[in-house]
Amino acid sequence: MRLTVTHHKPKIRWHIIVFLTPAVLVYTSVMIFPLFNTLRLALYSQFEQQRVFVGLQNFQTLFGDPIWSEQFWNALGNNFWFFFIHMLVQNPIGIILAAILSHPRLRFAALYRSAIFIPTILSFVIVGFAWKLILSPIWGIAPSMLDAIGLKFLYAPWLGKEEYALTTLSLISVWQFVGIPMMLIYASLLAIPDEILEAAEIDGITGMSAFWKIKLPLILPSIGIISILTFVGNFNAFDLIYTAQGALAGPDFSTDILGTFLYRTFFGFQLQLGDPYMGSAIASAMFAIILIGVCIYLFGIQTRMRRYQL
């Protein structure tokens, strides 16, 4: 008995290490190291061309100095609005589209699926530029289209007005990414076995009530995943705002989100010189916000979600 135990013990499984090493090395060098280095950089500042350790002073400036904190809270508030629009518009529309697409008698389903998904693979630069042209008061087709149906009074230079610009950009982003929740929900709707739906049908649950009572509870985990992906994506967003409104996120910072605030601070803009240390402080704050959000989801929501064995 004792002999067999000692016999098995010293065996090192080299193949595991060999197969894991490349991935661990690459991931550490391009993800983990830069992440921790950014967190470290946030604790430094520059005086007379010298890097000096200043502890939490950058964060004190970021949250304590009215000039910085006003910008930070503005960007954070805008970011929440950006996220709110996505949750309110993108995900419900994604679910509805998926539900329609999964209908067995829908014709040209594959065509619709591709058409709706295509914007997702477009570059932000193309999307930003195309929508800027569509909505342009001078060359755009939006004013003339509204004019054609007698609704010209509804038109406004949306991207140039403080009160509409952020919502407009959020909706452009929704247009671009609605394909992602649609595809994920569509996949999980297809995964629901027909037997369950047939059994429900025998019990008299069909049509809409089948969706609400059978399908929705079964796709709830997918909706959770989509929400968290949307959250992370939105709080890391930068590209669309930058291509459409520039680094100053105009008009009057009304479309400034954390990503553009970080860019402006880190790399500088026009006569404003870049400050990598304050930039890192903002990046660290963004990291903390996303981490808190993901933790709330993981521990607060996902563990309580009921899962059904299909």
Next chain:
Amino acid sequence: MIRKTLALALAGTALTSTVALAQDAELTIESWRNDDLTLWQEKIIPAFEAKHPGIKVTFAPTAPAEYNAVLNSKLDAGSAGDLITCRPFDASLALYDAGHLSNLGDMDAMSNFSDVAKSAWQTDDASATFCVPMASVIHGFIYNKDAFAELGLEVPKTEAEFFAALDKIKEDGSYIPMAMGTNDQWEAATMGYNNIGPNYWKGEEGRLALIKGEQKLTDPQWTAPYATLAKWGSYLGDGYEAQTYPDSQNIFTLGRAAIYPAGSWEIAGFNTQADFELGAFPPPVQNDGDTCYISDHTDIGIGMNAKSDNPEAARTFLTWVASPEFAAIMGNALPGFFPLSKEPVNLEDPLAKEFVSWRDKCESTIRSTYHILSRGTPNLENETWGASVAAIKGTSSPDELGAELQKGLASWYAPHQ
């Protein structure tokens, strides 16, 4: 005999090696002037290469709004070009302080420039000059001469005449009175505030007093331009809030607008784009006979990357840039960029001539926010963009804007504390 061949062979290798060395020198110019790409490629660089065979020059511009950020990253990473086109004042001073630009003060050719021209690229004590001054740009208004003739308008001299002309164009309705948008923000500050402002703060007098802390941004001469800008809003086209800088350029060159608040750098582009006659007038003064002030801004210099692999070739290029030959080529190849060399350059372009003629009639100054005042955070120049837009849109009153800017400046600039 043997000795002779050996000597010949040696001379031969020496010759080939120098030729190889000379051919090796390739210079890359970093610039934000992507509009001038063809002019550099077709006129300026060939003229240099014809005189200096063996040095190959490449002009590699970046988009203007990204230039500073991209350049800083490239310099930090050590991948920037040999020659750096210099923004005036603090942006370049910071590059020099960080050791990215070489001191060019010892170059003989520097004596071709006046002290004012060099001041944009010197340390505060003028002990080091790190860029060769290339050109300045002058602000004013470009107008559609055909439209003015059609509507029977005179070129406005005073502000009252200016707004009367705008009213008349608006009333007629066939032209947008003024082509400018607020989407990109900088036009409002550069072609708006800093264009008309010098007439209010009396050019250098006000600018220097502001730097010394003797005047404040809340003083009437600094807030009044915002009140004037507030009147502009109703003369800009429909949806000007979302109109971008290229939109404005296109609207004007397509002949849809009558007046364009301009910088002289537009001349080359407008000459090729517009098929109507162009005229220009300086910013109108308040009362007829007042001294006029123009923004004649030292805008472009060129310096050397301290880590350049070809410092000799780079210096050769810079010496050539400082020569009257370059000034003549550039002044005429890029009408609207006025050479800063002491020796006057004969310009051919009528519109450029009109702009440069204001130097004799009016007092020159530079943009108020560029020298020293944009060193801190918040950055006065960038803040002025937002303030000018807010003034045009009418979202804030001139006094509120002055107070806001003053608060920002006083937060880091000692003479205002």
